[in-house]
Amino acid sequence: MRDFHQPRRSPAIAGEAMAATSHPLATLTAIEVLRAGGNAVDAAIAASALLCVVEPQMTGVGGDCFVLYSPQAGAPKALNGSGRAPAEATVSWYAERGFKEIPARSPHAVTVPGAVDAWTVLHAEYGSKDWAELLQPAIRLAETGMRLTPRVAFDFAFAHAQFEHDADATKVLKPDGKLPGVGDTLTFPALAETLQRIAEHGRKGFYEGPVAQDIVRKLTALGGLHTLDDLAAQRTEWCTPISTDYRGHGVFECPPNGQGLAALMMLRVLAGYELGEGKLSDADRIHLLAETAKAAYAERDTVFGDPRLVKVPVERLLSEDWARDVRTGIRMDRAGLSSALEFAEHKHTVYLCIVDRDHNCVSFINSLFDEFGTGIMAPGSGVLLHSRGKIFRTTPGHPNAIAPGKRPLHTIIPGMLMKDGRAVMPFGVMGGHYQANGHAHYLSQILDRGMDPQAAAEEPRSFAIGGVLQLERGVSDAVAAELARRGHTVVRPEKPLGGAQAIRIDHATGTLTGGSDPRKDGMALGY
Numbered sequence: 001m002r003d004f005h006q007p008r009r010s011p012a013i014a015g016e017a018m019a020a021t022s023h024p025l026a027t028l029t030a031i032e033v034l035r036a037g038g039n040a041v042d043a044a045i046a047a048s049a050l051l052c053v054v055e056p057q058m059t060g061v062g063g064d065c066f067v068l069y070s071p072q073a074g075a076p077k078a079l080n081g082s083g084r085a086p087a088e089a090t091v092s093w094y095a096e097r098g099f100k101e102i103p104a105r106s107p108h109a110v111t112v113p114g115a116v117d118a119w120t121v122l123h124a125e126y127g128s129k130d131w132a133e134l135l136q137p138a139i140r141l142a143e144t145g146m147r148l149t150p151r152v153a154f155d156f157a158f159a160h161a162q163f164e165h166d167a168d169a170t171k172v173l174k175p176d177g178k179l180p181g182v183g184d185t186l187t188f189p190a191l192a193e194t195l196q197r198i199a200e201h202g203r204k205g206f207y208e209g210p211v212a213q214d215i216v217r218k219l220t221a222l223g224g225l226h227t228l229d230d231l232a233a234q235r236t237e238w239c240t241p242i243s244t245d246y247r248g249h250g251v252f253e254c255p256p257n258g259q260g261l262a263a264l265m266m267l268r269v270l271a272g273y274e275l276g277e278g279k280l281s282d283a284d285r286i287h288l289l290a291e292t293a294k295a296a297y298a299e300r301d302t303v304f305g306d307p308r309l310v311k312v313p314v315e316r317l318l319s320e321d322w323a324r325d326v327r328t329g330i331r332m333d334r335a336g337l338s339s340a341l342e343f344a345e346h347k348h349t350v351y352l353c354i355v356d357r358d359h360n361c362v363s364f365i366n367s368l369f370d371e372f373g374t375g376i377m378a379p380g381s382g383v384l385l386h387s388r389g390k391i392f393r394t395t396p397g398h399p400n401a402i403a404p405g406k407r408p409l410h411t412i413i414p415g416m417l418m419k420d421g422r423a424v425m426p427f428g429v430m431g432g433h434y435q436a437n438g439h440a441h442y443l444s445q446i447l448d449r450g451m452d453p454q455a456a457a458e459e460p461r462s463f464a465i466g467g468v469l470q471l472e473r474g475v476s477d478a479v480a481a482e483l484a485r486r487g488h489t490v491v492r493p494e495k496p497l498g499g500a501q502a503i504r505i506d507h508a509t510g511t512l513t514g515g516s517d518p519r520k521d522g523m524a525l526g527y
Contacts, residue, residue, distance in 0.1 A: 002455060008454075008455070008458055008518075009454055009458070009518065010454065011452045011453055011454035011455070011513045011514060011515050011524070012454075012512075012513070012514035012515070012516075012523070012524035012525055012526050013511065013512070013513055013514075013526070014511075014512045014514070014525075014526025014527055015510050015511060015512065015526075016357050016512075016526070016527055017031075017034045017035075017354075017355060017356045017357050017512070017526060017527060018354070018355050018503045018512040018514045018524060018525065018526030018527075019031050019034065019043055019047065019352070019353075019354050019503075019514075019524070019525060019526070020352065020353050020354075020501035020502065020503055020514045020515065020516045020522070020523070020524035020525075021047050021051065021350070021351075021352040021501060021516070021522045021523075022051070022055065022058075022350050022351065022352070022430070022499055022501065022516070022517070022520040022521065022522035023050075023051055023054050023055055023149065023152075023350075023520070023521055023522050024149070024521060024522060024523055025050060025054055025141070025146075026047040026048075026050045026051045026054065026352065026522070027047070027516075027522060027523050027524065027525050028525070029043075029046050029047050029050045029137045030043035030044070030046060030047040030352070030354055031043075031525050031526075031527065032137075033046045033047075033129065033134065034354070034356055034357070034527075035527065036129075037128075037129070038128060038129045038134075038356075039126070039127070039128045039129075039356045039358070039360055040069075040354040040355060040356040040360040040361060040362040041069065041122055041123060041126040041127045041128075041354075041360070041362055042123075042127050042128055042129040042134055043354045043356070043362075044067075044122075044352060044354050044362040044364045045119050045122065045123055045127065045134050045135075046134040046135070046137060046138070047352050047354075048065070048115075048119065048350075048352065048364060048366050049061075049119075049134065049135050049137070049138035049195065050137050050138045050141060051350045051352070051366065052138060052191075052195075052366070053138050053141045053142045053146050053188060053191070054141065054146045054149075054152070055152055055350055056173065056186075056188070056372070056384060057152065057155040057156060057159060057368075057371045057372050058155070058349060058350045058367070058368060058371070058430075059115075059349065059350040059366045059367055059368055060115075060368050060373065060383065060384045060386070061113065061115055061116050061191075061194065061195070061198070061206065061383055062113045062115075062215075062368065062373060062378075062383040062384050062385040062386055063113055063114075063115050063366055063367050063368040063369070063373065063386040063388075064081055064082045064083055064111075064113065064114045064115055064118075064366070064367060064369075064386060064388055064410065064412065065079075065081035065082075065114060065115040065118040065119065065364070065365065065366045065367075066078070066079065066080060066081060066082070066118075066254050066258060066364075066365050066410070066412055066413065066414055067079040067081070067118065067122055067362065067363065067364050067365075067414060068241060068252060068253075068254065068362075068363040068414045068415070068416045068426065069122070069126060069360075069361070069362055069363075070360070070361040070362075070363075070416055070418070070422075070423035070426070071360050072358050072359050072360055072422075073421060073422055074421070075241070075252075075418070075421075076241050076252045076361075076363075076416045076418070076423065077238060077241070078238065078239045078240065078241040078252075078254040078255065079118055079121065079122055079236060079237075079238055079239075079254075080118075080236065080237045080238075080239055080254060080257070080258075080407075081114040081115055081117060081118025081119075081121075081236045082111075082114050082257060082258075082388070082407045082408070082410050083111035083112040083113050083114040083234060083386075083388065083407070084111055084112050084114075084230075084233075084234065084405045084406060084407055085111055085112075085389060085392065085402050085403065085404060085405060085406050085407075085408075086111075086112070086224070086225040086226045086227065086230045086404070087225075087227065087229065087230055087233075087404045087405060088225040088227075088404065089108075089225050089402050089403070089404055089406075090402075090403065090404060091393075091394060091395075091396050091401045091402050091403060092396070093225075094108070094394040094402060095394055095395075095396065099394045100394060101390070101393075101394060102389055102390045102391075102392050102394065102402070103390070104370060104374065104387050104390045105162070105165055105374050105375050105376070105387070106222070106223075106224075106374065107219040107220075107222040107223055107224030107225075107226070107374070107376065108223075108224065108225075108389060108390075109374050109386075109387040109388070109389040109390035110219060110224065110226070110373075110374055110376065110385045110386065110387070110388075110389055111386075111388050111389040111407070111408065112226070112230050112231055112233075112234045113206075113215075113234075113383075113385065113386060114234060114236060115366055116198055116203060116206040116207070117203050117206075117207065117234050117235065117236045118236045120202050120203045121236040121238075122236075126360075131199065131202065132199040132200060135195050135196075135198060135199040136199070138195055139192050139195045139196055139199065142187070142188040142189070142191045142192035142195060143187065143188075143189060143192040144187070145185040145186060145187040146185065146186055146187075147183055147184065147185050148180050148181065148182055148183065148184050148185075148186070149182070149521040150182050150521060151519070151520050151521045152521065153180065153181050153182040153184075155371055156173075156179060156180060156181075157179065157181070158371070158494075158495065159370075159371035159372060160173075160174065160179055162370060162371050162372040162373075162375045163372040163375035163377070163384075164375070165375055166375050166376050166377055168218075168376075168377045168378070168379040169372070169375055169376065169377035169384060172186070172188065172190075172377060172382065173186065173372070188382050189382070190379070190380060190381055190382030191381070191382030191383070192382075193381070193382070194206070194211050194381045194382055194383060197209070197210070197211060206231075207231045207232050207234055208228075208231070208232055210380065210381070211378075211380075211381045211383065212228055212231045212232070213228065214378040214379070214380035214381040214383070215231065215378045215381065215383055215385070216228055216230075216231065217378070218376065218377075218378040218379065218385075219376070219378075219385070222376065233405075239254070239255055240255065241253060241254060241255065241416070242254075242255045242260065242261060242264060242314060242318070243264065243418075244264040244267055244268055244318055245271075246267045246270075246271055246443060246447060247271070247447040247448065248419065249417050249418060249419050249424070249447065250417070250418035250419065251263075251264060251267060251415065251416075251417060251418075251439075251443065252415065252416040252417075252418060253413055253414075253415055253416075253439075254413060254414065255307065255312075255314065256304050256305065256306070256307050256310075256312045256314070256409075257304070257305060257306045257307065257407045257408065257409055257410050258409075258410045258411075258412065258413050259300055259304065259409065259410065259411050259413055259433075259435065259436045260413040260415070260436070260439075261300070261304065261312070261314060261317060261318070262296040262297060262299070262300045262304075262436035263296075263413065263415070263435070263436040263437075263439035263440055264318055265295075265296040265299065265317050265318065265322070265323070266289075266292045266293060266296045266436065266437065266439075266440035267439075267440050267443065268318060268320070268322070268323040269292045269295065269296075269323045269326045269327060270288070270289075270292060270440060270444060271323070272323065272324070272327050273288060273327075275288075275444055275448035275449070276448050276449065277448075277449045277450060282475070282476075282479045283479045283482040283483055283486075284332060286462045286469075286471070286475070286479065286483060287332060287335070287483060287486060287488070288330070288332070289437065289440065289441055289444075289462060289464075290335070290462065290463075290464035290469055290488065291326075291330045291335070291336055291464075292326065292330070292440070293436075293437045293440075293463070293464050293465065294336060294337075294338045294464055295326040295329070296436065297433075297436070297437075297465060299317060300409075300436070302399070303317075303399055304399060304400065304409050305399035305400045305409060306400075306406050306407040306408075308406075308407075309403060309406055310399040310400075312399075333486060334486055334487055335469075335483075335486050335487035335488045338464060338465075338466075338467050338468075349365060349366070349367035349368075349369075349411075349412050349430040349431070349432065349435075350365070350366055350367065350430065351363075351364070351365045351412075351414065351428035351429070351430045351499070351500075351501050352364050352365075352428075352501060353414075353426035353427065353428065353501050353502060353503050354426070354503075355426065355503045355505060355512055359422075359423070359505060359507070361416065361423040361426045361503075361505075362426060363414035363415055363416050363426035363427065363428055364414060364428075365412045365413065365414045365428055365430075366412075367386065367388075367412045368384065368385075368386040368387065369386050369387045369388045369390070369391075369411075369432075370386075370387045370390075372384060373385050373386040373387045374386065374387040388408055388410070389402070389408055391408045391409050391410075391411075392406075392408045411432050411433055411435055411436075412435065413428070413435050413436065413439065414426070414428050415427045415428055415429075415439050415443075417443070417504075422505075422507060423505065424504060424505050424507070425446075425453070425502055425503060425504040425505065426502065426503055427439075427442065427443075427453070427500070427501070427502035427503075428500065428501055428502070429441075429442050429498045429499070429500045430498050430499040430500070430517075430520075431497055431498025431499065433463075433465060434461075434463050434465075434497050434498045435498065437463050437464075437465075438461070438463075438497070438498045438500065441459075441461065441462075442456050442457070442500055442502070445459050446502075446504075452504070452513055452515065453500075453502040453503065453504050453513055453514060453515030453524075454513075454514070454515030454516070454524070455515070456500070456502075456515065457499075457500040457501075457502070457515045457516065457517040457518070458517075458518055459474075460472045460473075460474030460475045461474075461496070461497040461498065462475060462497075463497055464488070467489060468488075468489045468490070468491045469483060469488040469489060469490050469491070470491055470492075470493045470497065471483070471490055471491070471492060471493075472492075472493070472496060472497055473492060496519040497519075498517070498519065499517035499519045499520040499522075500515065500516075500517045501514075501515065501516050501517065501522070501524065502514065502515050503515075503524065503526075512526050514526060
């Protein structure tokens with residue numbers, strides 16, 4: 001039970017169905033779909049489409065999507081909705097032209113958007129309500145206008161330079177040359193038309209016809225290599241999740257090209273320590289998480305890639321031998337060396353989860369990668385294009401080297417907690433590279449320290465990456481000083497680390513307990 005003297009939020013409690021998203025309107029939309037007879041998949045699609053309107057800095061139809069779906073009984077199924085590089089995007093093309101990296105605000109950072117195809121594949125397999133009906137809330141809001149909530153306004157103020165290089169995006173996102181603030185309204189008439197095309201024609205409404213032509217025309221005008229054939233060829237894939245055991249539970253993640261493997265690797269290491277409440281100091285917990293992250297992320301940055309083109313040693317990295325070797329190298333009194341982050345930092349995504357009346361569970365994540373993606377908007381369709389391709393390398397032979405039709409390493413990772421063959425908690429932690437670290441930290445708060453999903457989301461966060469240890473302001477100065485004494489280079493990040501959503505299921509009582517991160521504007525609601 002939380003301390004009611006403290007200004008924190010109680011978890012959401014319900015007995016039939018629940019939704020947790022990063023925006024109040026998206027949560028409300030999901031609940032309305034559920035109460036109208038829709039299932040978890042229906043609610044997730046409707047909420048995700050709405051988030052593309054109300055959180056345009058974080059997500060959009062021009063981005064990518066990953067899903068873990070767990071039916072009432074049985075193992076989760078993974079859906080990989082990541083986009084591919086254009087057919088002409090060879091590593092030699094970039095090397096010959098002197099590209100040391102893929103510029104974040106360029107057409108070369110745009111892989112074919114995979115989100116819409118993922119939505120349609122998921123709906124075709126498991127949806128129950130009419131496809132077009134699910135997109136109507138997003139269409140109406142794009143037409144009539146959405147009002148900026150505090151976190152959305154904060155992101156606009158923080159990252160507006162990300163889109164101001166593009167006149168088409170600036171015209172929509174900064175109308176009349178004025179940056180919108182809290183309570184101001186933005187309308188997206190072109191995006192509304194695009195969503196209506198998708199509602200009427202499914203994936204063809206996006207990957208063929210006027211929308212696809214508009215996207216390709218914009219990208220090729222900027223020097224991109226994209227063709228209409230590249231968009232038409234985009235296909236989502238069902239795949240087998242990867243998993244590990246932690247504290248008597250199965251933790252499931254999407255396999256590479258996502259970084260969920262790194263989260264599982266961290267949990268394998270942490271499983272060898274006593275992390276229950278009162279067992280370690282705050283400084284010890286942060287130090288241990290940091291040292292574990294260094295080892296997992298070093299492997300991520302050197303061996304992860306698209307498994308269709310790269311052999312990722314999943315079995316070795318999830319072995320007890322690997323975890324034991326990492327533990328052997330950790331000293332509790334001294335920080336180990338940390339390699340520089342190979343990939344540019346970012347913290348921008350939306351995550352949502354749904355549990356329906358039959359306890360079908362959806363763990364769902366949709367992203368533009370950077371805030372506002374590349375900042376490039378196709379003007380006729382209103383599609384803001386993501387920057388996922390910037391994480392490709394231009395070094396021949398690198399596991400993540402760009403190649404025709406290849407999918408880049410992805411940071412967005414939905415999670416699913418299982419016990420006794422049933423899902424007990426869809427969960428996710430937004431925040432770019434932070435996400436693998438965030439999954440390990442979040443689960444430890446719940447399974448080691450006994451917190452509910454809301455309390456776990458409110459805990460102060462830390463992240464060791466790129467040679468520094470980021471500490472949110474919720475970590476005390478005394479703890480920060482102790483970590484610095486151990487050799488960590490401590491910094492206070494300007495923005496908070498990530499944002500979590502989760503819904504825990506007590507199958508014995510039928511109780512649903514939900515949490516939504518205070519670092520965002522959202523909430524968990526149930527009935």
